[in-house]
Amino acid sequence: MINRTMIDDDFLGLDSSMKAPVVTSAILHIILFIVTAFGIPFIARDHEILSQPISIEIVPIDELTQTNRVATPVKPKEEKKELPPPVQEKPSPPKMAEETPPEIEKPKPPELKEEVKEKPVEQLAPPKPEKKKEEVKPKEKPKPKPDTTKVEKKKEQDFDSLLKNLTPDTEEEQPVESVETAENSAVDSAIAQLSDRLTMSEMDALRHQLQGCWNLGASAGGKYAEELIVAVRVQINKDRTVQNAAVVDMGRYQRDNAFRAAAEAALRALRNPRCTPLAVPPDKYNTWKNTIINFDPSDML
Amino acid sequence: MKRILPVLLFVLALIPVAAHAELRVDVTRGTIEPMPIAISPFSGSGADANLALEMPKVISNNLAGSGLFKPVNPAAFVQDAASIQRDGVRFAEWRATNTQALVTGTVTSLPDGKARVEFRLWDVFGQKQLIGMAYTTTQQNWRRIAHIISDEIYKNLTGEDGYFDSRIVYVSETGPATKRVKRLAIMDQDGANHKYLTDGGSLVLTPRFSPTRQQVAYMSYEGRAPRVYLYDLASGRRQILGDFPGMTFAPRFSPDGNKVVMSLAQNGNTDVYVLDLGSRTKKRLTENPGIDTAPSYSPDGARIAFESDRGGSQQIYTMNADGSNVQRITFDKGRYGNPVWSPRSDLIAFTRQYQGQFYIGVIRPDGSGERLITNAYHVEGPSWSPNGRVLTYFKESPGSGSARTARVYTIDITGYNERKLGTPQDGSDPAWSPLNAN
Numbered sequence: 001m002i003n004r005t006m007i008d009d010d011f012l013g014l015d016s017s018m019k020a021p022v023v024t025s026a027i028l029h030i031i032l033f034i035v036t037a038f039g040i041p042f043i044a045r046d047h048e049i050l051s052q053p054i055s056i057e058i059v060p061i062d063e064l065t066q067t068n069r070v071a072t073p074v075k076p077k078e079e080k081k082e083l084p085p086p087v088q089e090k091p092s093p094p095k096m097a098e099e100t101p102p103e104i105e106k107p108k109p110p111e112l113k114e115e116v117k118e119k120p121v122e123q124l125a126p127p128k129p130e131k132k133k134e135e136v137k138p139k140e141k142p143k144p145k146p147d148t149t150k151v152e153k154k155k156e157q158d159f160d161s162l163l164k165n166l167t168p169d170t171e172e173e174q175p176v177e178s179v180e181t182a183e184n185s186a187v188d189s190a191i192a193q194l195s196d197r198l199t200m201s202e203m204d205a206l207r208h209q210l211q212g213c214w215n216l217g218a219s220a221g222g223k224y225a226e227e228l229i230v231a232v233r234v235q236i237n238k239d240r241t242v243q244n245a246a247v248v249d250m251g252r253y254q255r256d257n258a259f260r261a262a263a264e265a266a267l268r269a270l271r272n273p274r275c276t277p278l279a280v281p282p283d284k285y286n287t288w289k290n291t292i293i294n295f296d297p298s299d300m301l
Numbered sequence: 302m303k304r305i306l307p308v309l310l311f312v313l314a315l316i317p318v319a320a321h322a323e324l325r326v327d328v329t330r331g332t333i334e335p336m337p338i339a340i341s342p343f344s345g346s347g348a349d350a351n352l353a354l355e356m357p358k359v360i361s362n363n364l365a366g367s368g369l370f371k372p373v374n375p376a377a378f379v380q381d382a383a384s385i386q387r388d389g390v391r392f393a394e395w396r397a398t399n400t401q402a403l404v405t406g407t408v409t410s411l412p413d414g415k416a417r418v419e420f421r422l423w424d425v426f427g428q429k430q431l432i433g434m435a436y437t438t439t440q441q442n443w444r445r446i447a448h449i450i451s452d453e454i455y456k457n458l459t460g461e462d463g464y465f466d467s468r469i470v471y472v473s474e475t476g477p478a479t480k481r482v483k484r485l486a487i488m489d490q491d492g493a494n495h496k497y498l499t500d501g502g503s504l505v506l507t508p509r510f511s512p513t514r515q516q517v518a519y520m521s522y523e524g525r526a527p528r529v530y531l532y533d534l535a536s537g538r539r540q541i542l543g544d545f546p547g548m549t550f551a552p553r554f555s556p557d558g559n560k561v562v563m564s565l566a567q568n569g570n571t572d573v574y575v576l577d578l579g580s581r582t583k584k585r586l587t588e589n590p591g592i593d594t595a596p597s598y599s600p601d602g603a604r605i606a607f608e609s610d611r612g613g614s615q616q617i618y619t620m621n622a623d624g625s626n627v628q629r630i631t632f633d634k635g636r637y638g639n640p641v642w643s644p645r646s647d648l649i650a651f652t653r654q655y656q657g658q659f660y661i662g663v664i665r666p667d668g669s670g671e672r673l674i675t676n677a678y679h680v681e682g683p684s685w686s687p688n689g690r691v692l693t694y695f696k697e698s699p700g701s702g703s704a705r706t707a708r709v710y711t712i713d714i715t716g717y718n719e720r721k722l723g724t725p726q727d728g729s730d731p732a733w734s735p736l737n738a739n
Contacts, residue, residue: 124419124433164716166660166673198324207328214331215401218369218459223645223689261460264424264431269331271426273396291324299329 198288202281209279213272216297219262226298228262234270234291240277245270248292266295335371336458338364338402339395344382345408352416352443353408359447360404362491363465364454368718373400392428400425402458416440420450422457431457444493445737464686464736465490469693470508470517471709471731473497473724478701485519485532492723498532507551510734513558518542520550529563543576543583551595555602562596562605573607586624599642599666606640606649617651619666630668639682645689648714652681661694663714674716682729687736690714695729
């Protein structure tokens with residue numbers, strides 16, 4: 001008698017009630033194995049490494065470096081007692097490019113009101129040409145364009161650096177590098193074509209030249225003198241002489257005596273024979289024909 | 302058309318905006334040197350020739366004394382007065398000598414004996430006149446006119462008011478230390494027109510100018526106790542200020558000239574009082590067992606700086622004009638005293654004693670930015686020029702007898718340009734006047 005056993009059903013010798021769970025388990029294990037080996041596509045997508053954006057700022061090196069900048073304030077310590085700054089020697093007589101001379105002035109005493117007062121003050125108009133004309137004031141500056149450039153005030157008063165201090169225990173303040181403005185202007189002009197730029201040395205040459213012509217002697221020690229930052233809009237002729245220089249903040253020029261004096265000092269720098277012609281590369285006329293020069297004493301005073 | 306428009310706008314948006322190329326240059330350093338200024342001899346003939354020659358010298362001396370200007374040597378002048386009169390200013394030639402500003406002028410006698418003085422200030426580089434003024438005055442007044450002209454030039458080129466048309470009152474000292482004769486004396490800020498106000502019969506100290514009238518308050522040992530007196534410069538009359546029971550000293554006027562703050566020492570305690578000059582009413586401002594003295598008003602009259610040892614050592618404090626809201630502003634070692642508020646309100650000058658030396662210093666009213674600008678064996682009594690730019694004080698040398706000297710000095714608040722004033726004898730306790738009234 002044949003003993004029939006159902007091998008097919010009695011898989012692995014398990015009884016039929018165990019078959020289903022084992023199969024399920026096997027399938028799940030296989031899935032687990034595949035997942036381990038190859039990963040799950042949709043989860044893997046989420047873990048994709050995102051590329052971090054790296055911001056790149058194009059900053060022209062000439063704005064930041066100033067190789068021939070006068071070593072920033074080796075501040076006067078106590079031992080530096082002798083009097084003010086050395087007087088610079090006279091400049092070699094320059095050949096002058098006459099900048100738009102005003103009308104010829106002859107000192108024919110102008111009409112002064114002939115009142116006799118004890119301590120009278122009469123305003124004298126500038127001497128006029130022989131011919132009597134209407135008040136011709138020696139006006140050379142054109143009306144500046146409306147004040148768009150805001151001269152930003154930088155750090156708080158670094159006021160004392162030029163001033164003598166005998167205090168024995170004063171801690172030396174670290175000179176603050178003036179990178180801020182450089183950065184700002186760098187960003188401002190970043191759109192300009194690189195080839196039109198003045199190179200580092202060209203920019204330094206101009207800066208260096210103007211530093212020698214800008215005399216702050218009269219305003220050092222004045223009240224809030226370090227805040228008198230003057231922006232001058234300059235139009236320059238092809239021969240590198242100044243065609244026109246106008247203070248940007250004409251409103252403040254009109255109402256603030258101290259600012260007016262500082263502005264005149266800045267304009268004098270541009271008219272100084274030592275700064276005529278300006279030290280700019282002749283072949284880049286388009287770059288420098290319109291220039292804004294910021295005379296900023298806050299690092300010095 | 303409606304379809305084209307968006308396309309057109311899209312294309313336009315793609316066109317890059319043309320760069321507005323305006324070169325920007327930051328000039329952050331300059332030179333600090335006195336401005337070269339040429340003060341040409343004034344033109345004037347006959348009787349006027351002398352004034353025409355002397356006035357530019359006074360102006361030149363004033364401007365050079367400020368340390369901010371360097372008068373050009375007349376030998377380097379490219380034009381004389383006659384040439385300027387005839388041809389006008391030849392700017393190009395002046396510019397070649399690095400002259401930045403030029404002063405020209407004329408003096409003319411008028412039929413009534415007065416003199417008419419004109420001056421013009423030229424910007425040589427800018428080739429323009431900065432200012433032109435004419436003054437008519439009696440001949441004897443010529444020095445004042447020269448000072449007024451100096452102030453105009455100073456104001457125009459620095460942007461700050463000048464201080465040349467002002468005077469300094471001080472205590473003139475003669476004789477040995479044991480029998481010192483001290484007299485009140487007054488002179489122009491350049492040392493000219495010196496004269497004595499008191500005869501030396503009694504000791505005088507701490508003169509102070511009224512900011513508004515030609516009056517000087519000072520302390521004198523006339524009578525039994527030292528008292529504060531008021532001297533009227535026009536009439537020469539003097540009177541005791543206030544009817545106080547004890548010793549009064551260290552007077553100082555309020556900015557409007559109507560009040561005087563001073564110290565009163567009574568029963569071993571010293572406090573600050575204010576006296577109304579009109580009503581003669583007095584009010585006590587400090588009430589403290591310590592010594593409170595040397596009060597000085599801020600220019601707006603709202604605060605008073607004074608010295609006090611209430612905290613243990615002698616330091617500087619400020620308080621409201623009614624005595625409230627007291628704040629200490631100095632904390633360093635040594636003894637601080639004699640605070641004097643600058644007329645431009647940004648600084649308080651003081652004297653500091655530290656390790657056997659005296660210093661004159663300045664500090665901001667909030668107690669920051671202390672800076673010591675001069676020191677010596679004995680320097681004391683700082684007083685501000687009317688524009689708050691220069692300090693006058695006295696400096697005493699050690700020694701006895703003739704070796705000991707006391708002199709009046711001025712110094713720029715930058716700490717440079719210290720100058721000795723020419724007083725006939727020793728001098729101490731200088732006090733600068735406000736600008737002379739016109």
